[in-house]
Amino acid sequence: MNSLIRRAVDPRGAVVVLLAVILVAIVVLNPSFAEPGQLVRFIQRVAPIAIVAIGQYFVIVSGEFDLSMGALVTAQVVTSGYLIGQDPSKIAAVLTLMLILGVLVGVVNGLATTLLKVPSFIVTLGTMLIIHGAVMWWTGGAATGDPVDSFRQIGRGGIEDVPVLGQLPYGVLVLLVVIVAAIWLSRRPFGRTLVAIGDNAEAAAYAGTNVWRTKTLAFVISSLSATVAGVLLVGYAGVHPSVGQGYEFIAITAVVLGGVVLGGGRGTVFGALTGAFTLESLFTLLNFTAVPSTMRDAIQGVIIIAAVAYSGVVFAKRRSTTSTDDQNPGRAAADDENPTPGPTTTPTPTSARDSSPIHPSGDAVARD
């Protein structure tokens, strides 16, 4: 019981509570939402954002940012419409091309960040401009229509006649695969190394980690997730130059909402996923209430500040009571999901983050 309360008070637990409250509110306002068929459609709708958030998680936990995601989603959406067109025989080839493009963007982001030592914020800001400008330039403003329906089925259709659910959207299946893969990755040495790098790159380097390769891989995962999200979105919504716009900020917001710390070193895949669901259900809730749509942004703003502030305050309190509690309670919840290696159990000058919330990006080394 005690641990249950502690979990709810824990920031990562708190976001689950917040999600539950929002979902309950939605159901109260609109009981049909609780029907399995509706719920699964809701998951289908969240899938692209959840996938992007999971991809962003890998980058953020390693202490970096990926601002190019939104532009890449747009680029993939437009590319699929432009190249596949109404010819189903091109699907396989174009899909391969899109994956290659995704990997390429990730590699460029990763190498420019690690080897050229350009801050990832700037690298991905640059690639954001480049990708978006280039794809619009190339396609003449992305005026081509949607790709062939069979390709769009991935994001729009599903397996029909499933008991209870009615239709099981492919998007939900894709999301499940991504979640499983992401959790698997985060528990592999790669995932743990990534957290260690985000926590303290210097220490990780001393421990024999190949920092640049690991981080580059994180960027590749992020770009691939944007690619997958693009494939789902072109099905769900269709081709338009504004599809994907702002996804980088939505993804970062979701990740942060899920308790992943900007600056790296702390957070879980599950957190990112919860954050994405919380954010999207919040938007849904606002659609169900009579809140003017112009106020949505303001509400989103208040919620993310409140959520992050809450986790900051709780962690700060935890730290001050560390000696009386178990060794590292701030990590307790994380350990269930994703055991976090790294030396930061007690505040030391080498990990400024833990002791100083105003300097969350860590010391100079963490961003190297």
Place this chain on the structure above:
Amino acid sequence: MKRLARLDTTAFVYIALVFVLIVSAILVATTGRSILSPGNIRDILTGMSVLGFVAIGQTLVILGASLDLSVPYVMSLASLIAAETMNGSSAMVLPAVLLTLGIAAAIGMANGLIVTVLGVHGFVATLGVGLILKGYLDTNYQGTAGSVPWSFQLFGATGIGPVPISTIVMLALAVLVAFILARTRFGHHLFAVGGNAEVARLSGVRERLPLIGAHIGSSVCAAIAGLLLASRLGVGSPTVGSQGSYDLLSIAAVVLGGTLLMGGRGSIWGTIGGVAIFAVLDNLMSVMQFNPFFKDVIRGLVIIIAVAVYARRRVVARRIRFAAGPAGPAVAVAAAPTGSDERSPR
């Protein structure tokens, strides 16, 4: 610090600027025009003014290892408050300006407090505050509002020869802020906190105050940019800030100017150089009538390549606060993070 022993990053920024200028001059000449014609100079300098104001403020925040993503909305709000308060009357100019700056300072204070007291990362805090402001603007304004009297329009439209007054004011602000950074305790402490908050705190610096101050400075600078926009537009506009993506561009300009994104190192003059590089580039691409989509590609490439050029240099060569500072802690801090920086693997 022997002058030429190690070229500092600010010098490097200006070398890059000169390079861009030369390339521009040649390319502009191919269209039969001169980059130095009064109209062209004015175009470049006008392009610098707005982004310059924002970037000066952004520099403060970034030096303190934070970010300010709320600037576009502060700018829009400032233009509206100013235009609505003035409402065409010259007598209201001063009250309107003071009110605008006051409100901006309050927003900056809120940003600063959220970052320091609540411990929210600057990215999230200012993104959130920006969204709140955006919601307010979208809900309360359906379009441009208010009107700016002629006397205030002069701020945006008057020039000394080809040099707009707004650019001169911007440079004067840069001088002021550079002075504050170099000569005041606030400045020293900001560098200290940005360099390493922990060390700063252990050295007796109250880590919150400088960062709150930096956020106030950033919002006030954004508000000045908003005032300039109101002066140029003649009205206040709820979208004028977001139209220019001044949030990301100002951060890019600051980093292009050699300031470390993780804080503690950098200079206002580097930022001004970064802003100038953007302005010259934009001017060139407009004169050459580049496709607007292609312009974005070039901007992105320049940001990455330029920053890569100095980022590869030893971090220690970046402009720190001058070495012989009057305050003990500042010196200690200036030296502290370099130890780890110097051993960067490549």
Place this chain on the structure above:
Amino acid sequence: MKRSLRTAVGIAGAGALIALAGCTTDPSVEQAPEAGGEESASTEWFNQELYDKQFKEREVTPEGPEDKPYLQMINPEMQDTSEHASEGGKKVCFANASISNPWRQTGWITMNEQLKELKKGGVITEMETRDAQDNDDTQIADIDYFISEGNCDGFIISPNSTAAITPAVERACETGKPVIVFDRGVQTDCAVTFIHPIGGFAWGIDSAQFLIDNLNEGDKVVALRILPGVDVLEQRWAAAEKLFDEAGIEAVDYFTDADPAEIKKIVSDELAKGDVQGVWMDAGDGAVSAIEAFEDAGKDYPVMTGEDELSFLRKWKETEMTAIAPVYSNFQWRTPLLAAEMIFKGEEVPKEWVLPQSPITSEDLDDFLKRNEGMPDGHYAKFGGEDLPGYPQVWQDRVIP
């Protein structure tokens, strides 16, 4: 730091010296007499006078050649332009707001084809374009640049926003060269001609009236709007909202950024709440995803208003739903250059050149689909460039200069 301080002081000192040498006020900025006129600070978009004017203009049969809608005029008050007449090739300078959406891209392609055609005539020999990328401040700088450096014989301005660009347009007028404004207006009548389709209220009237005619009192309409604060869009909604109110139609409005994913979510949520009988849009891009939301939810198609964007027209044809496509005449992008040529020749042009703006209805749907066969989905049916030499290849390939 010391050194840069010294530099800064130097710059400031130099600046002061120049200031002493002579302070120049931008000659073009003058204290305007400001004859009251329109209240520039209006946040309330509904304007009864303008509404009534546009309401009537919808009914007027336009003057001019029937097969060339881009040369037609509604209630023109012709005026003499002989003061601008002169011999020789002319250069026009075009300050464009942006080409950031498919509607503007289509028009921009058309305009360039029109330019090619006009160059053969020898009157307009060159066009220089600056694109403001949706930024008011950039557009002001663009116009100022043209005034001082462009060597322009005439200006064409597509304002990014109404009030904000007004001072810059006035400056362009003060050069004495002809200024042509099109699409969004400005709050000055100094331009030789202001070219625009009937307007936002007419759009709102056409679309809302169609929904009202096809729905019953108490029915629900979801209004999907792109973004707040743009006058042409706000006027569309202001008129529609008024009509819905009067007719007892329940309308809820959302801002979507024209993002189809957002549109689909909003419509899905509205469908989850209860039945929706009508969908109103202030611009047609993304209309298809709204329709698909009905399909995916297994609901009957709504009565729908979109735009003459082909994706919507094709979906409409395919589903045979009850719909109308209000039009914000894309062919207006041809008119400014043609007007410029007329002005340089000294021919009469109307002070306010109101182009026809008639919705595509189910009767002429097939006709427009046929005329635009092979065009991409983001193309606009009433682009009006069928008689230009590049047709249809240039529009199909989306050749954007």
